[in-house]
Amino acid sequence: MDALRRAAVLLVLAVTACSSIDSTTPAPSNGPDNRPLKNGGELRVALSAEPDLLDPTLARTLVGRTIFNAICEKLYDVNEKLAIVPQLAAAPPEISGDGKTVTIKLRQGLKFADGTTMDAAAVKTSLDRHRTLKGSARTSELSSVDGVDVVDQATVAIRLKAPFAPLAAVLADRAGMIMSPAALTAQGDKFATNPVCIGPFKFSSRVAQDRIEVVKDPNYYDAAKVHLDKVTYKIIADSSTRFNNLRSGDVEVLDTVAATDVDALKADANLRLLTSASLGYQGITVNIANQNGVGQAPGTLAAPYAGPLAADVKIRQAFELSLDRDAINTVVFRGQFSPACGPISPDSELSSDAAQACPKHDVAAAKSLLSQAGVSIPVKVGMVIGTDAQARRLGEAIQAQVREAGFDVELQPTEFSASLDQTDKGKFQLFQIGWSGRVDPDGNIANFLKTKGSQNISGYSNPDVDSLIDQARATTDTSRRRDLYGQVITKARADGSIIYLYRAKNLLGVSAKIGGVKLFGDGILRFGEAGFAVGS
Amino acid sequence: MGRYVLRRLVESAVTFVLATIVIFLGVRALPGDPVRALAGEENDPQALAEIRRAYGLDESIVVQYVRYVGRALRGDLGTSARTRLPVAETIGHALPVTLQLAAFAMVVAVLIGLSTGIVASVRRRTASEWAANTVALLGLSIPVFWFGQMVILLFAIAYPVLPASGFVSFFSDPVQSLRHLLLPGLVLGSGLAAVIMRQTRSAMLEALGSDYIRTARAKGLGGAQVVFGHALRNSLIVVTTIVGLQLGALISGVVVTEQIFVVPGFGKLIVDGVLTRDYPMIQGLVLVTATAYIAINLLVDLLYSVIDPRIRVGGAVL
Numbered sequence: 117m118d119a120l121r122r123a124a125v126l127l128v129l130a131v132t133a134c135s136s137i138d139s140t141t142p143a144p145s146n147g148p149d150n151r152p153l154k155n156g157g158e159l160r161v162a163l164s165a166e167p168d169l170l171d172p173t174l175a176r177t178l179v180g181r182t183i184f185n186a187i188c189e190k191l192y193d194v195n196e197k198l199a200i201v202p203q204l205a206a207a208p209p210e211i212s213g214d215g216k217t218v219t220i221k222l223r224q225g226l227k228f229a230d231g232t233t234m235d236a237a238a239v240k241t242s243l244d245r246h247r248t249l250k251g252s253a254r255t256s257e258l259s260s261v262d263g264v265d266v267v268d269q270a271t272v273a274i275r276l277k278a279p280f281a282p283l284a285a286v287l288a289d290r291a292g293m294i295m296s297p298a299a300l301t302a303q304g305d306k307f308a309t310n311p312v313c314i315g316p317f318k319f320s321s322r323v324a325q326d327r328i329e330v331v332k333d334p335n336y337y338d339a340a341k342v343h344l345d346k347v348t349y350k351i352i353a354d355s356s357t358r359f360n361n362l363r364s365g366d367v368e369v370l371d372t373v374a375a376t377d378v379d380a381l382k383a384d385a386n387l388r389l390l391t392s393a394s395l396g397y398q399g400i401t402v403n404i405a406n407q408n409g410v411g412q413a414p415g416t417l418a419a420p421y422a423g424p425l426a427a428d429v430k431i432r433q434a435f436e437l438s439l440d441r442d443a444i445n446t447v448v449f450r451g452q453f454s455p456a457c458g459p460i461s462p463d464s465e466l467s468s469d470a471a472q473a474c475p476k477h478d479v480a481a482a483k484s485l486l487s488q489a490g491v492s493i494p495v496k497v498g499m500v501i502g503t504d505a506q507a508r509r510l511g512e513a514i515q516a517q518v519r520e521a522g523f524d525v526e527l528q529p530t531e532f533s534a535s536l537d538q539t540d541k542g543k544f545q546l547f548q549i550g551w552s553g554r555v556d557p558d559g560n561i562a563n564f565l566k567t568k569g570s571q572n573i574s575g576y577s578n579p580d581v582d583s584l585i586d587q588a589r590a591t592t593d594t595s596r597r598r599d600l601y602g603q604v605i606t607k608a609r610a611d612g613s614i615i616y617l618y619r620a621k622n623l624l625g626v627s628a629k630i631g632g633v634k635l636f637g638d639g640i641l642r643f644g645e646a647g648f649a650v651g652s
Numbered sequence: 653m654g655r656y657v658l659r660r661l662v663e664s665a666v667t668f669v670l671a672t673i674v675i676f677l678g679v680r681a682l683p684g685d686p687v688r689a690l691a692g693e694e695n696d697p698q699a700l701a702e703i704r705r706a707y708g709l710d711e712s713i714v715v716q717y718v719r720y721v722g723r724a725l726r727g728d729l730g731t732s733a734r735t736r737l738p739v740a741e742t743i744g745h746a747l748p749v750t751l752q753l754a755a756f757a758m759v760v761a762v763l764i765g766l767s768t769g770i771v772a773s774v775r776r777r778t779a780s781e782w783a784a785n786t787v788a789l790l791g792l793s794i795p796v797f798w799f800g801q802m803v804i805l806l807f808a809i810a811y812p813v814l815p816a817s818g819f820v821s822f823f824s825d826p827v828q829s830l831r832h833l834l835l836p837g838l839v840l841g842s843g844l845a846a847v848i849m850r851q852t853r854s855a856m857l858e859a860l861g862s863d864y865i866r867t868a869r870a871k872g873l874g875g876a877q878v879v880f881g882h883a884l885r886n887s888l889i890v891v892t893t894i895v896g897l898q899l900g901a902l903i904s905g906v907v908v909t910e911q912i913f914v915v916p917g918f919g920k921l922i923v924d925g926v927l928t929r930d931y932p933m934i935q936g937l938v939l940v941t942a943t944a945y946i947a948i949n950l951l952v953d954l955l956y957s958v959i960d961p962r963i964r965v966g967g968a969v970l
Binding site: 165166168169176250251253255256308309322323324325326327350351352353354356357360361363364365366410411530531532533534535536537540563570571 | 683684685686688690691695696697698699702703706732734735736737742745746801804805808809812815816817818911912914916920921923924925927928929
């Protein structure tokens with residue numbers, strides 16, 4: 117009988133629990149947070165995935181950049197407007213007349229976490245390591261660099277093979293992180309197990325698949341502004357588990373709130389939602405000519421991947437016109453994201469009207485294009501999508517929308533890693549995939565749209581586009597670059613190798629007790645000036 | 653007895669070798685190129701080739717297998733492709749965590765399962781039996797992932813008396829450890845408790861109907877002595893078998909529980925390893941699991957002979 121009573125009590129408690137969780141207390145404002153913060157305390161952060169190696173030269177995962185933000189500063193950084201600003205450098209880069217020498221002045225008196233001093237030789241050591249270390253993930257980012265020279269103790273000169281405007285943006289990411297030469301020598305290939313750089317925090321410990329801990333670094337040049345004693349990053353892959361941990365107070369910050377949890381988070385008075393527009397995009401890549409594999413010369417597709425969409429640009433345009441981006445955003449993402457028609461974020465200083473131009477949803481025009489093309493209706497096509505619930509919802513929305521115009525989309529849910537493998541080899545017709553985005557638009561465009569680009573799985577090739585991309589790389593004149601990227605996007609969109617769909621938002625859940633957390637468009641979490649609010 | 657033990661040891665060794673082959677080939681049958689998983693978003697052909705070479709993935713499968721077995725025999729399970737930390741060391745951190753969780757879940761399961769099983773068999777056709785059967789049915793039919801979310805909602809969010817996640821070792825802080833283990837232990841142990849309850853009940857019913865029990869009662873033994881001293885003792889052989897078999901299942905069955913409660917143990921390593929195509933990690937984990945199964949089965953076989961001497965005698969003439 118006791119067991120029965122216990123079960124009944126449990127059931128009643130469960131019902132009470134659910135009703136109290138669904139309360140609709142208004143959320144505090146997400147505006148500027150100017151509350152005074154107290155010193156001390158440990159911030160616990162739930163990350164969605166395990167970062168890979170904590171070595172700036174070898175690291176590849178996006179999630180790892182959040183850890184590096186705490187422990188490894190860069191020559192340059194971005195501010196909230198995504199403008200590039202000096203971090204370890206003392207001033208913006210000076211570019212020589214021929215565009216092939218970039219001189220960087222360094223801040224002086226800065227100390228690494230191990231107490232050694234940062235100077236030009238240390239910068240050269242790090243940049244050379246990024247360029248030449250076996251297995252470096254930075255090699256291609258720095259492929260334009262011919263060599264690095266120490267001019268004096270506080271100045272380095274970077275020699276380029278050809279003018280390369282995105283260099284400052286590259287140095288505002290992992291390729292610009294400066295490591296302690298003493299630690300590099302002492303630790304050799306074990307540097308990732310105890311990375312030593314300059315940052316508000318220094319590496320403390322790591323338990324694989326569980327946690328990474330960083331502690332306040334007294335050697336940091338701005339240590340007075342650092343409030344927290346410690347930041348612990350916990351790895352929690354499941355989104356609802358992450359959310360439960362934020363609600364229970366087991367973590368104070370949650371990286372990547374699921375779009376479906378946003379309403380519940382906003383309704384909780386103890387939590388705040390921080391958002392920023394992503395630098396990346398999501399879209400549908402059309403296999404036009406990837407017969408020989410990515411990075412190889414385009415060819416003619418054979419069955420079963422050949423089809424009307426690959427063969428005729430009009431049909432690709434009809435497919436795009438039949439998509440209703442606003443409806444996708446509303447239905448699939450509860451209006452959290454923004455429709456997108458091109459690879460450049462509207463927040464970028466290199467964005468333009470041409471870069472953001474977007475055709476309206478027009479089923480009649482789509483039908484008319486299909487009839488002009490003279491294809492038999494329905495046009496059958498397969499689309500590789502992810503295996504998670506959100507990917508399926510997106511796929512089904514696309515499938516339903518284009519059906520109206522006369523397309524019959526077969527959804528092909530494929531495990532992510534397998535889908536990359538398959539689409540690299542050209543074994544697909546359509547692929548729903550996106551890109552996390554880079555500060556400089558070159559990172560969102562060149563590899564995807566240039567002939568034989570390393571991410572050009574469409575097999576797209578247009579010599580005009582190639583030439584415009586090269587010109588945009590070579591000039592440092594912002595308005596000229598803006599104009600060139602506008603032209604690139606106009607031409608590429610007309611060719612329809614990638615049908616851009618939407619731009620996600622970085623969604624961060626934060627306990628109301630915490631202030632000073634910064635989230636910019638790059639999606640990296642910045643805790644350098646974060647802390648517990650006074651009185652919390 | 654000696655021959656019986658020897659024979660079981662040889663059988664276990666053969667199973668172990670077969671397991672290594674299956675594990676090795678099984679991991680490679682996973683869809684997707686591990687090199688792409690390692691490369692993240694980047695897709696530079698030169699970088700991909702470099703990663704392939706660095707992890708020996710450019711070698712033939714036979715060469716990879718021989719190297720893997722050679723190193724495994726020396727206790728070297730390789731280096732995690734994701735974190736580049738030694739796999740053996742990572743498993744070494746995770747295994748005690750899972751063992752503590754499994755042991756705690758087992759204690760919970762045995763306490764609940766045995767007590768409800770005994771009650772259900774002794775108090776037949778009463779509300780107690782009905783309640784015990786209901787608990788068993790719920791334990792068997794409620795999915796772990798749902799039960800886990802519910803106890804978190806209840807005891808960590810609505811009435812925050814216990815932590816929603818994490819782990820503290822019993823040996824560093826017993827009180828905090830129990831607080832962290834209570835919810836995952838209850839969730840993990842619930843299914844097993846139901847199995848133990850059903851087995852205990854049926855074994856007890858059979859024992860209680862036996863002639864020797866009638867004789868014991870006729871000799872004037874009290875109810876408790878009959879139930880615990882005679883019926884339960886004879887029923888324990890079946891229950892021990894189930895517990896032994898389930899302990900292996902428990903170790904691999906922590907996968908869901910550890911994900912829900914973010915317990916940095918074996919199950920979480922497995923899921924994260926598969927998601928990131930961390931070949932060395934998956935191989936190491938499955939190898940350790942297989943070894944655990946083999947060892948536990950061996951242990952249970954040997955325990956039989958201690959609990960029931962007839963098996964020892966039978967084993968000796970095999």
